[in-house]
Amino acid sequence: MLRPSSLRTARQPLFYHGHLVGWVAADIATHIPQEEDDAALQKGVHIAGQYRLTEIGEILSQKQLFRCFNELFDVFTPGGHVLGQIDRGALPLLGMAARGVHMNGIVMRDNQCFLWVGHRAADKRLDPGKLDHLAAGGVPAGLSPFDTMIKEAAEEAGIPASLSRQAQQVGLLNYVQNRPEGLRRDTLYCYDLLLPEDFTPRPVDGEVTRFELMKLETVLELVRDTDKFKFNVNLVLIDFFIRHGLFTPHEAREIGAVLYQDIRFEPSTA
Template sequence: MSDTLPDSASQNPVVSRVAASLAARSRFDAGAHLRLTVAGRQVGWLPRAHAQILRAQDTVPGVLGEPRDGSVALLPDCGDACARSAALKVLAHWLADAGHVRGWRDELFAVTPALAAPAFAVIERAAARFLGLLTFASHMNGVIAGARALWISRRSAAKAVDPGMWDNLVAGGMPHGSDPLATLVRECDEESGIAPVLAQRAEAHGVIEVLREIPEGVQWEAVYVYDLLLPPDFVPHNRDGEVAEHRRIEPEALLAIMADGAMTVDATLVTLDALNRRGWSAPGIPRP
């Protein structure tokens, strides 16, 4: 998102507040991080403070190579994906036991430079952001047919990440072996009770990259954006306990929520993309 807003943005306090909230929550200092690599390909942005923690532990010796030109290799002495995955499994448990990561998921994320690239390894999802790994997610705007309104959801207070914040109607991380649409269809069913036959009609609208510092480490995520046109009488219902509530909302009220910083950063970007495409956003809000 551009640091410079159009003149119309400065004349609209809601627009200015949305932009300020995003900017405040999207800081990233490349100098405070190392490019984490495997086989010469970047797979993450490792905070330098976390590199020190990894070097101090002896549970997984040689987890990092020597830094060079702002980069550091992950498990340089491991020659294949199985060996790396085994070492990262041990490391993830150590990080959890030492209190460096929380919200254990029993779900594996790929260690990879790109969604289409073969995975160099897999790792417990809870440890991915400690290492600043590139991750992938699917987010969906629930657009109500025939109305100028959307459905959004509030994250459960028990969530390890962004508890209690507003989110897109459906949003979920992409585990190793899945793909954007399959991830979306699964999350539609679990989070909002949307049947697969309806979920598969979702329209893809590209990818938004998120790169920012967070308390857990780094969120470097490729977010696959979808819109789904929902029947006017459809009412979502949560099935997995990860959503506290759903709300039908018009754009003006939704902009106010985003201006207050009450919606997650990635969901805010995905929502702004939908509002802009439909001509529902206030003048001056920049496209993500």
């Protein structure tokens, strides 16, 4: 569980129809249509109720405050009720929670564990050229995490649904991190997929340029000693190492503190 109070100090709580939905910087708040002053309102920024969240995203995009993905994500109440949708690119700008999926592609060969690792394309918005999972992506409006995992596996790595449906959900990870695009407040649904030795993933949609099969020990060294992996992939891999007895939770927290100095990370397996 994460307690990102230190990350929120420079931001104000953001409300929509009375529900806390995000944390917004003061300079961004000035561009948001707000409810008129009301003594009954909690302290913070209150989005004017006559606006749909999609319209708020359009207003902020027109002001060039973020780059549109043209993909809508759900915005939730703290209790998990969907309040509306907003462009994916606006979520970190407004400190809104998002959901994502990450798949560990596992191959067992001669009693050794290998992982398929993707090399991100050089033109990616986030962490171009970094190493990545076999498949990963945000959960768009209207899709479940499992269905998103099936979709991403096919789109990114050419994995047929008959194979990706064998993946097992192994945990949930929550993290909060300051990034150039804003405040990331993400829940990652983690999946393990055991792949046949003769299966080779192939780039399909341009997210990655190629896939490389790496020994688990090599992946561990890259996570421990370098910054070659995409920023949040490290968290999922650390959780994988814990589950396979390569890290203790204490060691994982120490490494997480080095890799992510502005977050508090505690792995959480299902």
